[in-house]
Amino acid sequence: MPIDVLVVDDSAAIRKILQRVLAQTELPLGKILEAGDGFEAIERLTANNIGLVLTDINMPNMDGIELLKKIRENPQWKSIPVVMITTEGSQQKVLEAVDLGAAGYVRKPFTADQIKEKLLGLV
Amino acid sequence: MTRQEMNVIVEQGVRSSVENVCGTMLGCSVEVGETRQIGHPLQESDGVVALIGMAGQWVGTGALTCKPDLACRLAGALLMDTFDTVNEEVLDAVAELTNMVIGNLKTVIEEHVGPMGLSTPTTIYGASFTTKIGGSQEWTLIPVRVCDGDLLVQVCMVPNEQGRGSLNRLDVVGHMVTRN
Numbered sequence: 001m002p003i004d005v006l007v008v009d010d011s012a013a014i015r016k017i018l019q020r021v022l023a024q025t026e027l028p029l030g031k032i033l034e035a036g037d038g039f040e041a042i043e044r045l046t047a048n049n050i051g052l053v054l055t056d057i058n059m060p061n062m063d064g065i066e067l068l069k070k071i072r073e074n075p076q077w078k079s080i081p082v083v084m085i086t087t088e089g090s091q092q093k094v095l096e097a098v099d100l101g102a103a104g105y106v107r108k109p110f111t112a113d114q115i116k117e118k119l120l121g122l123v
Numbered sequence: 124m125t126r127q128e129m130n131v132i133v134e135q136g137v138r139s140s141v142e143n144v145c146g147t148m149l150g151c152s153v154e155v156g157e158t159r160q161i162g163h164p165l166q167e168s169d170g171v172v173a174l175i176g177m178a179g180q181w182v183g184t185g186a187l188t189c190k191p192d193l194a195c196r197l198a199g200a201l202l203m204d205t206f207d208t209v210n211e212e213v214l215d216a217v218a219e220l221t222n223m224v225i226g227n228l229k230t231v232i233e234e235h236v237g238p239m240g241l242s243t244p245t246t247i248y249g250a251s252f253t254t255k256i257g258g259s260q261e262w263t264l265i266p267v268r269v270c271d272g273d274l275l276v277q278v279c280m281v282p283n284e285q286g287r288g289s290l291n292r293l294d295v296v297g298h299m300v301t302r303n
Binding site for chain 1: 143147148198201202203211215216218219222223226227229230233238239241243
């Protein structure tokens, strides 16, 4: 059964690129929803049956690390795989995301193959 | 670390970052030109400027500047689309390119000076305006030939003397924009 994906990034450009990349992966994906920050992401998660989250880290209002914490704290969402896609390359942030249970980490800039490879084991 | 040592790190970091970002996301040839240092720039522009701040043990600003037609081509290459005029999508695309270029530079700098914060990018577009950089810090200017156009990467880094360890001080190097 196809799973719905939530793409979270404050850049509309990155959301558009990820929409295209995800559509080309030939993975069993359903709807691809978008959010511009962590708060919008929480709204989408509440209103939809999301099976995978791709999120940026550096965002206004609520960043990707805080969003990951919220997802892991919620019994209904805690098993949803969350992949961090970000320019943030510091070891500190990577380790923090891994400790919080991030399913993967992709650095910007990225290729379509890197995204597909990261999602293969999750979908 | 001295400012001269930081300038060397910035130059090498921008070169590798620009080649990585443009090569991966734009799929077009990139040629990084000769770097030069200037103090207290007052620059007349008639295109797109994207600015982003960094803060930690050192603070600074990175900027990408280009003409409107190149901004449209960069956005087109990034989004696999066609743009004839600078609109919100073009500005967002240039902002994201700046975020990736300066974000990757930040990762290089962090290897030498520890963790730093990165602001969200600000983009400015106008027919005729002047960007004035506050203070008298020395800036590193790196010209880049990409997508058949000239892109200018500008970076200024100074030691964070007043707020050592703070990731929140982004006000040491500021910007002022005025209409001509």
